[in-house]
Amino acid sequence: MKPKFIFWDDIKKPSRYNEIIPDRKLGMIILALYDRIKNNSLGKFFKHSDIEDIYWEVNPTIDRKQREHARNAIESLKHYFLTYDSIRDDYHLRNYAYEFGNMVYTLLEARFNPTQVEELCETLRESLHKHITEGTFKRWHRDIFEVNHSALRRQLDLLDEKIDSLVADLGLQQLDDEEVLQMLRSVSSRLDQILTEYNQLRSAYRETRFIRSALVDYQSQVTDNDAPLLESSILFFTELRHFLDAISERLHRIQPKIQQLFGVFQQANFKARTERFIRYLLVDSKLINNKVELPTLIPSLNWRIDKTQLWFFDVNRNLFPTPAQPRTVRIFNELTRQHAFWQAAEPARRQDEAQIWLDQFHNELEIQGDIRLSDYFYRVFNQDWERFDVALRFAYLVLRQYSGHSDWQLDIEPPILQSPYLNLQLWNMHIYRKN
Secondary structure (H helix, E strand, O other), X not given: OOOOOOHHHHHOOOOHHHHHOOOHHHHHHHHHHHHHHHOXXXXXXXXXXXXXXXXXXXXXXXXXXHHHHHHHHHHHOOOOOEEEEOOOOEEEEOHHHHHHHHHHHHHHHOOOOHHHHHHHHHHHHHHHXXXXXXXXXXXXXXXXXXXXXXXXXHHHHHHHHHHHHHHHHOOOOOOOHHHHHXXXXXXXHHHHHHHHHHHHHHHHOOHHHHHHHHHHHHHHOOOOOOHHHHHHHHHHHHHHHHHHHHHHHHHHHHHHHHHHHHHHHHHHHHHHHHHHHHHHHHHHOEEEOOEEXXXXXXXXXXXXXXXXXXXXXXXXXXXXXXXXXXXXOOOOOHHHHHHHHHHHXXXXXXXXXXXXXXXXXXXXXXXXXXXXXXXHHHHHHHHOOOOHHHHHHHHHHHHHHHOOOOOEEEEEEOOOOOOOOOOOOOOEEXXXXXX
């Protein structure tokens, strides 16, 4: 029987952790070799002296014991990072060293790029619809989703790191008044930039709602073999939206705190300056002939009140009288009058009817937990097809009530099926209870 691999037991073995994850000195050697090979300044095969040159460049020292320790440290890299060819007397990087360098390179190269996220989300959505139609969901998950999903999360991680740095700068520091003011201005400016980037990212991630909706709709068709892959994909996009909402909540908590700090600092600073100014007046002012003379740096006050000149205008209507106009006698038609009243009251009756449909829709949604608003719209429209505005008012009421609802999720995506009515096309609107 093949022995079962137990990760935790293996990583706890002596020196195993340091062999796989080197310390800074050895890690910098691996990254330097990776960078020079990538830039073609060093061949894929190199000598021991090349490794030593990099070691002393990263860790300069003349201590003999340190040099002996360096030889042992370089020797330890042969476990997972270096391969030594005794015949040619040279070294080359192992595959794990290249993977380690690629991971660090990709992480440091990542920059805030909402456009890239938007294009990636659009590619994921379009390819998902294509593979679902062709019945090749597993290929989409392997070749497209697995390759690109880390790039979607990386942009949110970068934004979260910026918020962490912002919060760290707001910590207690030994600063004087001017330095505190400069720090607050810098933090406020960075927060505005982060808010702008967050709004750009939120707009870029709008396609993820349609992707998750398509994945949820595919649950009824997925095979047993592909079900775990589908569940993991749905979970990823759900967590992505939650992470986006968590960042929004952090930003909305930080912004009032900065404004409060500005207010407290400015209030205390103004009070201190006012007290110093009053003390300056009391100490340096002089009383001469029962008159107070202010310090020479403060000019004397001259009080002068300008009298307001008032002008009155009046219109004499008798100078140019308006000629009398003949009175128009209107004859009322009772039928016309009743028809006008009916037309004036009709919008209110239609609004009441739309409200009745809304109450019925809400009751059915509470029972079923999941209703497609697009299908329900046609149901309202079929009741009286000559009064299209009743169905339209009903749809507006539903969208206004359930958009941004705390308990219900509203998903809107482009239409897939043709509408049963000519010249009438609705987007797919789906309302369901949040998990």
